[in-house]
Amino acid sequence: MPTTRELRDRIHSIDNTMKITNAMYLISSTKMRKARASLIQTEPYFYTLQAMMARVMRHLPEEYTHPYLDLREGVADGKGKVAVICVTADKGLAGAYNHNVIRKTEELLAKYANYRLFVVGEMGRSYFHSRNIPIEEAFHYTAQNPTLHRARVITRKMMEYFEDKEIDELHIVFTRMKNSLEMECEEEQLLPLDKLHPVFVKLPITANYEAFNIFPNTDALIDNVIPDYINGYIYSALVEAFCAEQQARMTSMDAANRNGNELKQKLRIQYNRARQAQITQEITEIAAGAKAQKAAKKKNKQEV
Known part of the structure; x- marks a missing residue:
């Protein structure tokens, strides 16, 4: 005894x-309020952009082809070149937050023989480095400070790789806030976009009319809208991941x-x-x- x-x-x-633990809880709650404010400000733009993309996809001719929309050969068989963006946190002590994202990323990488891994967050970089999993690039100072500028930097690099055919697909793995208390780890394919994706098919159109004129032409529209959509999605993913991280850390510290x-x-x-x-x-x-x-x-x- x-x-x-x-x-x-x-x-x-x-x-x-x-x-x-009390201090970490208070710090996370403060960051959580800031992250929620950014998320609330981001959601209207992102959902409006999604609605616009849905309208564009519905009005494209069935025979229309574009590099941003067409699947490339070999990807379906696991032979294509795939880029994966893994969004983790810079710190631990957040429950299973980082573990869930890393596990889902590993499951995705196991499907492809040729991949390029891009990591946001120090926890993901340390994990993959310790297991000798090659990392193409780690985007520092992004997980704790998600801004539109940092999202543009990531988007620009991914678009260049895709346009130069150095990658055939682009995926992102992050944690989405389902509600104020529940979060879920998700994986989404950003490039090439599928015209029959559930987001574009099931998303309701807010406008009261179906008339849709494309000017000056379809290629010009796709070339401008899709990079903005990808950038908006990546920024939204960074903000949601930061918000989910603070929520997970608050829950962990409270426990x-x-x-x-x-x-x-x-x-x-x-x-x-x-x-x-x-x-x-x-x-x-x-x-x-x-x-x-x-x-x-x-x-x-x-x-x-």
Whole structure:
């Protein structure tokens, strides 16, 4: 059984740890409010862009072809060149947030023999580097500060690779916020776009009319709209991932605080019992000593 000093030291250690977890919870809650504000500001633009893309896709001729829309040979058989953007966090202590994204990325990479891996976040970079999985490029300072400029940098690089035929497909793996308490790790193909993708087929058209004139021509429209759509999607993914990270860290730190309080309560009970047993033992020893002294004095009187 641990001594009272050991129990007291352990309780003190838990108190110090809980100061850190409480501070991390407060920091994450502050970042969460900032991330939610960015997400709320981003969603109208992104959903409007999705609705516009759905209208464009519905009005394209069935026989129309474009490099941004057509599947390339060999990709379906796993022989094509595929780029994967993995969006993780720069720090841990966020529950299963990073683990879920990395696991889904590994499942995606296992389907292709020829891939290029692009990583956002230090946790993903460290994980793949430690397992000797080649990383084409790691985008630093992006996970904790998702901005439209950083999204443009990533989009520009991916579009150049795709246009130069260095990659045949582009996928992104990130964590989406389903609601204020629930998140889900998702994988989405960004290039080439599928005209029959559920997002474009099922998304309702907000306009009250179906008339749609393409000017100056279809190629010019696709060349301008799709890069903006890809950039908007990547920026939205970065913001949602940052928001999900803070939510996951808040949940993790809250659970750590609850577990710490429960453990402290159990240790305090053990400490009180140990202290009570120690006091009882001291009283018993004092009483036994007093009794022995009294018996010794009585014996000495009888001898005298």
